[in-house]
Amino acid sequence: MALEGAYFTHSDGLYEAAERRKAPRCVDSGKRLQKKAKFILLELIPMVIKLVIVALPGLLRDLLRTILPARHKSIANQVALVTGGGNGLGRALCLRLAQDGCSVAVADIDLVSAQKTAEEIRQRFGKPVDAFRVDVGDYGSVQQLRKDVERSLGPVDILVNNAGLLAMLSLSEGKAEDIRRIIDVNLMAHFWTIREFKEGMVERGRGHIVAICSMFGIIPCGRTISYTTTKFGVKGLMAALKEEIYMDDLSDCIHTTCVYPAGVATRKEFVDFVQSLSKIKIPWNSPESVANMVVDAVRANKAEIVPSHFMIKLLTTVFPLIPTALVHSTVDVCLGTVPKLTK
Ligand SMILES: NC(=O)c1ccc[n+]([C@@H]2O[C@H](COP(=O)([O-])OP(=O)(O)OC[C@H]3O[C@@H](n4cnc5c(N)ncnc54)[C@H](O)[C@@H]3O)[C@@H](O)[C@H]2O)c1
Structure with missing residues (x-):
């Protein structure tokens, strides 16, 4: 299948609509019923039985894991x-990974902060580290x-895509290039690093890819359209990546979180x-507690985690079922009318 050419080259007016074939409808209602019964008995029921038999071991394994x-x-x-x-959650993750015995590559656009994290690791854990x-x-x-990491520390086994811009712009706020930058750093970066590091993991038969997404990747938030969009993108990317790893029969050696x-x-x-915008006290987590939950999840090969308080975990689980009116009244009670965040 090579459809790429059809999408990356353009010729005016040459679009060709696909044929839409409709199965001829049987006029005789007795025959129609007979056909339906035949389909259910000979195709549908055997297919469902086959599906249950094939899925059973996996379902049992997942149940036992839970x-x-x-x-x-x-x-x-x-x-x-x-x-x-160099900072925040990324720094805490570096320290916890070093504590668990990893060699750590601290990568940041801010080299001075990355070097500070690396020095802290050297002093506290004496593990190989570089900034x-x-x-x-x-x-x-x-x-x-x-290339630099492989030369200094060797090939990467655990890739943690954490860097992100917390800039919360809506559609008409900021400059157009600010929005593009948020998308580049918060979303495109995941494509680039996975593209660059996954192949080596496959060759060596081991690897773990971690994405730091956000609660806003599950629960959309007005006034932060660009940030929310990137985090929904990361969620989709990681879900599809997990499926592709399964299709490539790599689920036992490459894991995602x-x-x-x-x-x-x-x-x-x-x-x-953020606190100034909220009418209620936000239950902030410390970077260290979140980093501990993330690394524990990596070591347990968990595909998804919400490293937060029980109520937040519950909210992210049931959110798709909550009626819009209730979502909006909760926003009113917790936030009131939030002004535009930037001019
Ligand atoms: N802080 C929160 O409340 C929160 C909540 C949910 C999700 N997150 C996510 O957690 C991750 C870390 O957030 P944080 O709060 O620690 O942020 P932070 O601003 O404290 O740290 C982010 C780090 O990323 C680096 N960085 C920024 N742009 C970069 C680039 N182009 N290339 C390389 N490095 C770059 C920064 O220099 C900084 O060291 C982000 O992906 C964020 O979206 C944070």
């Missing part, structure tokens, strides 16, 4: 790369990062600003 305490794999001596490792400057929104920079944090007390100006 009931029994998770078995944690060792990540000692693996190479972990954390983007945005790298990267702009994750730029594919060339990510390609260079892979998508993380949906709620408020994490990282940057002071961000926390103060």
Whole structure:
């Protein structure tokens, strides 16, 4: 199947509509019923039985995994790369991964902060560590990062896509290029790093890809359209990636974890600003507690986690079932009328 050409080249007026074939409808109602019964007995029921038989071992395994305490794999001596490792949640993730025995590549656009995290790891854990400057929104920079990390620490086993811009712009706010930058850093970066690092994981037969998404990747939030869009994109990317890994028969060696944090007390100006918008006290999580939950989830090969308080976990689970009127009244009670966030 090579359809690419059809989409990447354009010829005016040459669009060809697909044929729509309709099965001829049987006029005799007795015959129609007979046909339906034949289909149910000979095709549908055998297919359902086959499906149940094929799915049963997997369903039982998932049930046992839910009931029994998770078995944690060792990540000692693996190479972990954390983007945005200079500050906030990324820094906490670097420290916890080093504590669990990983060699850590701290990658950030802010090299000074990345070097500070690396120095802290050296002093506290004595593990191999290095700091790298990267702009994750730029594919060339990510390609260079892979070469640099492999030269310094070896091939990457655990890729943590954490770097993100917390800039919350709506559609008409900021400059057009600000919106593009949010999409490049928060979403496109995941494409670039996975494209660059997954192949090596497949060759070596082991790897784990982690995405730091957001609660806003499950629950959309007005006034933050660009940020929310990127996080929904990350959720979709990770869900499709997991399916592709299954199709490629790699589920036993390559694992994925998508993380949906709620408020994490990282940057002071961000926390103060968000708190000033809210009528209720936001239950902020510390970066360290979130990092602990993320690394525990990685070691248990969990595909998704909401590293937050019970009520937030519950909310993200039941959100698709909540009627819009209730969602809107909750926004009114908690936030009131939120002004546009920027001019
Ligand atoms: N803080 C929260 O409340 C919260 C909630 C949900 C999700 N998240 C997500 O967690 C992740 C980390 O957020 P944080 O609060 O620690 O942010 P932060 O601003 O404290 O840290 C982000 C780090 O990423 C780096 N960075 C920014 N652009 C980069 C680029 N182009 N290339 C490489 N590095 C870059 C920054 O220099 C910084 O060190 C983000 O993806 C964010 O969307 C945060």
